[in-house]
Amino acid sequence: MPERPEDLTPFLDWVRRQTEPVAVDTETHGLEILSGDPEYVRLVQFGSQDEAWNVPTELGSAFKEAARQALRILIAGPGITGHNFHGFDAPALHAHLGMDYDELCRNAVDTMLLSKLVDPRSVQEGGIGSSLKPLSDHYIDPTAADTQGDLTAVFRSLGLTKAVGFSRIELWHPIYQSYGGGDVILTARLRPKLEAELRRFGVPQRLISYEHEVARICGHMQIRGLLLDQDYTRHLSDELRREEEENTRIVRSYGVEKLGSPAQIGEALLGMGETLIMPGKTAPERTAGGALKVDKSVLCALADTDLYGNRLNVRTPNPLAVAVIKAKRAAKWRTAYADNFLATVDRNGRIHPGIRTMQARTGRMSVTNPAVQTLPSGDWKIRRAFLAEPGHRIISVDFQAVELRVLAALAGVRRMREAIAAGRDLHSFTAELVFGPDFTPKHRKISKAIGFGVVYGGGAATIQRQTGAPMEEVKRAVAAYHRTYPEVRRAANRWQREAFANGMVTTSVTGRRLPLDRDRTYAVTNYQVQSAARDCLGQALINMDDAGLLPYLRLPIHDEVIASAPAAEAEEIGREIGKCMTFDLFGVPIESDPEVGGRSWGSLYLPEDELAQHDEWYAAEPVAA
Missing domain, CATH: 3.30.70.370 (Alpha-Beta Plaits)
Structure with missing residues (x-):
């Protein structure tokens, strides 16, 4: 932990002695690394597998220059390892040390990208996840000190939230310094473990290099950001607030006091004579707790729209359902979009959305x-x-129509390929084959929903909700679709067999490992096409x-x-x-x-x-x- 400018000489000597890639990390005042604040980076850490140096760039120009020199020595020599380096640390170093982003990425390997190529599943999906701590627990040592948890406890003891703790904790606090140094040591140890796994699974090097290139390109877009019209956005926020309030008043006029209460909304709809029985069903759906289900799909059906707000023209819209949808939509749009944009805009009038290239x-x-x-x-x-x-x-x-074209290419769907070669609209082409030459716009809509249902793993019930068509008609159309394009089902069966023989992992055309869930093997087509x-x-x-x-x-x-x-x-x-x-x-x-x-x-x-x-x-x- 260099404390004085003269302490930086042994640090740079250590950097010059390294023959293996060195892990690099940054500690910042928060997550808004592109806020425009020149002092946003507090520490730049460098680590081998058993030694770390925390360079406190917060202390001024000598420390910043030492960090720049060290980075350039590593880029020209053994290289850099970072965890979420392309998406976080390299943009932060570019913005606050003035280094060229492409230079930083030139000889850098991102262990977060490697981890997602080994296993792309989140923890909730049964995977290891891509965060450094669980990866370190799995591949290095589950008994390693949890400095992240320790740091959170320190924030709590100081009366600080996590959002402001990184900015306000004292620079020399031992837990803060251990946290910074520990992360680079773990990252340096993690890289060879992940590289060994990639070799074991036969993941091609060209895919690894490709993912790093994509991440670098997206990093440029993240740094550049989008220009926000702040006057318009403030006007939009006010307009959405008025829309929310107006529709909330309509909802309350029907006796619903709490917009977020499905029970109150369901009771009011029943009082208006609605049965809450979805098309194709014989009884109302209920939640796991036994309450009547009044979710978006139910409300949209009563409002005579699909899930995207397009009119279905199959019934008279229920005014309560319409008002509930509009009030909730206005509230979401105001908080999630307009107000959020204004909260994240930087001092140059830009927002910098984070692009997660392998989410x-x-x-x-x-x-x-x-x-x-x-x-x-x-x-x-x-x-x-x-x-x-x-x-x-x-x-x-x-x-x-990239998903359908990819499906036609991967599964070798003859009729789809012929239609694409002839310049036909694939949804109209499918509707003609399934329903005959006199197909209607409704038939095209059903054919489109089936096509995307096959790609995205949606069944007849999903297609029925999206189109409003009777369930029997949907089922007949799905059966006709598979008779028309038999290659789709054959490819799905082949991919499933290959996955069963490969430990429930299907491999994409580019060599990407795509783990399947045993109870959702039907998703194999979705995984192959989307990937x-x-x-x-x-x-x-x-x-x-x-x-x-x-x-x-x-x-x-x-x-x-x-x-x-x-x-x-x-x-x-x-x-x-x-x-x-x-x-x-x-x-x-x-x-x-x-x-x-x-x-x-x-x-x-x-x-x-x-x-x-x-x-x-x-x-x-x-x-x-």
Whole structure:
């Protein structure tokens, strides 16, 4: 623990003597590492398997310079190991030590990425998880000191919450220093254990390298962030509050005093003559405790909408159900989105969503803090809060029906491949094969729900809820779907057999290990397709980086990439991004659909005749970067 500038000479001598990769970690004032505060990093820790140095950069320029020198020595020499390095520590070192992010990642291995390639399951799913402590318990020593737990106890004894404890604890507190130094020693010991597991399981090195490249590219997007229109967002928060209050008054007019009480809502609906019996059921559904079930699916059915708010036109909407849905939606949108955006915006007017590049078991990405990945489908109001740079236009490039194309490629579905080659809309094509040439829009909707149900593991009940169609009709359509595309079921059976022979693990086309649950082996198709679709997106991001498009990229969202480009070049940049998202997968073309909007992300979701009114918020005085 160097306390004085003269203590840094033996530290740098130690760094120069290292011949194996050195673990690097940071201790910061909190999780907002890209807040713009130049003093946000308190410690930079360096560790071998049995020795650690905690460099207190909080003490000034000499300590910061020593940390920079050490990092450059390691990058040019034995390399760096870090746990969540690409997503947290490298951005923090870039922001607060002024180091180039690509330089930091050049010779770095992230043990969090390695752990997810060994076992992508969370603790709740029966896996080890990807946090350092449980991984260390499993692979190194379950009796190792729990300095994280000790530190939390110290915070509590000082009357500090975890949110502020890292900022206020005294720099030289022995538990704080042990916590910092212990983490890098554990990380240094963890790396060879995980690398041995990857070799044992035959995970290809090209997949490991690929995941590090994807993480580096997404790190750039996280650092750059999204420009937030704060005036509009405050207006939106106020508007949502009024909508919540208005619909809550309507709910109370029906005798429901507590919006969050399913029992009160159910009693009021029964009093209005509703049976609460879902289509295809013979009795109301009940919770495990025996109470009537009044969840979103029940309310949407009574409100005559699907789960996404689209009108079904199968009944007269119940006004109480409609008001409950609207009140809850407004409350969620206000707190989870508008208010959260304002709470996380940095001093430069940007938010920096964290991109977790391997969040799901299938490797699918997620975007959190704030969770812009969960924005309501098709809605412009929330997305309107995010802007392209001044003088820029927003670009969205989305894969075209990527899950179904991947399914057609992996399972060799002949008729799907023929339809794709002919440029047919796959949902209409399926509806024609299942229901005949005189199929209706309702039939197309059912066919679409079945197609996605096969990919995402949804059964007839889920499809019925989404479409409002009678259960018997759904079951007949599902049976006809499998007669039409027999290769889908054959591929699922083959993948299940392979998983049973491989310890309940199915292996993706890129070599990714995907553990299956014994009671959910039907999910194998979902895992295979989602994983391959995610890797299509990852490869597309690498293609964009190779093409020099990384400076324009802002976010990967599901199967979509959001970008910002100068207005005069936006159309061309959109086409170039689209080219990077277009390639062949086992003879099936993976294609994209570039779209250029106005200044805000929300402009992509509005008809052209409404754009002028929508743009009035920033037409007079564009929001500065």
